[in-house]
């Protein structure tokens with residue numbers, strides 16, 4: 001996975017102006033995670049662990065590439081990650097000449113993100129939230145339409161014989177950005193951009209137009225796992241003045257970012273950053289791994305024995321996104337709308353309601369999680385579509401619909417869930433069978449003591465781990481997490497429908 005040489009990397013980092021506390025922190029491999037940071041001693045809370053000056057951040061602003069291109073060429077690259085990718089290609093091309101040589105030569109070259117899976121492997125993700133979000137074709141279009149013309153126009157920067165700017169290299173740099181970049185305000189680097197209005201320069205807030213992806217050496221060496229974060233990256237301006245003399249962060253080298261412990265970290269413990277606890281589908285898409293933890297008892301209590309299947313693990317942050325468009329199709333199906341003028345009129349009516357919903361700042365993707373409740377905004381959205389009085393009230397009073405699941409709502413949700421469930425390959429049992437049969441040492445085995453697991457064990461092939469098997473296993477874990485959520489949600493709406501049925505029978 002990685003050609004990482006810790007000593008070489010750390011030497012480069014210090015020579016290039018970075019600072020780290022060598023008494024507190026070391027870098028070492030962790031099973032199934034690549035390299036990560038480890039506490040060499042007991043670290044108190046709020047201790048600076050390392051500091052990266054802004055000049056060491058690899059970005060379209062800090063690299064000199066922009067000065068080598070014409071005034072027309074550079075702004076034309078203002079498209080997604082085009083500038084950063086081209087910068088990373090050029091800095092890699094420069095080898096030892098590049099100020100980031102020791103950083104780039106120590107970055108991973110292989111990734112397990114679905115973008116790089118073959119077609120057969122990607123079929124394992126059919127039905128999951130990742131299926132439509134890989135974006136391989138769109139990414140390759142960016143390469144052909146935006147990067148290739150500049151690359152071809154500058155053989156002095158990008159020699160035709162080099163491998164640093166091929167399509168493969170484009171994917172390599174893209175995967176590095178996807179799994180290791182940080183989002184910061186561009187005004188931090190570019191005085192021409194709007195003033196930073198007193199907010200933090202480091203942010204995960206994607207909505208802000210002033211955000212750009214940058215590569216922050218060292219900060220990207222930390223792994224993350226659900227609710228295990230014990231360190232955080234702070235822009236220096238966020239840190240109190242009284243902390244200033246706590247460490248020689250190389251203040252003369254200018255402002256930058258400091259990684260600090262946010263809890264006491266015991267000796268030999270891993271130092272974790274946070275990736276904001278995404279669901280496994282998102283972890284796999286961006287980082288190429290999944291989070292597997294023993295599920296808490298309140299979540300396990302929602303599952304049947306068959307759904308647990310002797311494997312009470314998963315990611316408590318898992319979710320399934322129900323697409324508003326699919327909800328509309330379910331409404332159309334359940335209300336039995338037929339082709340023709342009536343259907344067109346109905347569609348026009350629905351469009352008005354959906355436009356209003358979006359104008360109110362509401363999302364049209366609804367997350368279901370492993371929870372005894374159905375997402376309230378999904379209920380409100382369905383009520384808006386199917387109950388005329390909710391729509392009239394919404395329009396008149398500017399109020400969102402109520403969030404009660406009545407029978408009509410439950411029928412639509414059941415239809416949406418069944419439609420999602422019908423799209424996956426295999427069932428829960430076959431997912432568990434894959435997880436069990438592949439011998440991957442960082443993935444806990446199903447507990448063989450239950451009857452269900454015994455059945456699974458009988459199917460076990462004991463295959464050895466390789467990249468293909470790992471991908472297959474990760475896909476099965478994502479599918480399993482999503483199917484469990486959908487099954488729980490299905491039980492909730494079916495209970496609602498049964499309640500109504502019983503009341504009618506009495």
Ligand SMILES: C[S@@+](CC[C@H](N)C(=O)[O-])C[C@H]1O[C@@H](n2cnc3c(N)ncnc32)[C@H](O)[C@@H]1O
Nearest residue numbers: 032033034035179220221222223224225287289
């Ligand atoms: C920001 S980098 C962290 C450093 C990385 N481990 C390395 O060796 O360079 C993110 C990558 O680390 C790995 N990683 C991080 N957290 C992990 C976890 N909880 N389980 C497995 N892999 C993890 C994934 O490969 C992910 O794409």
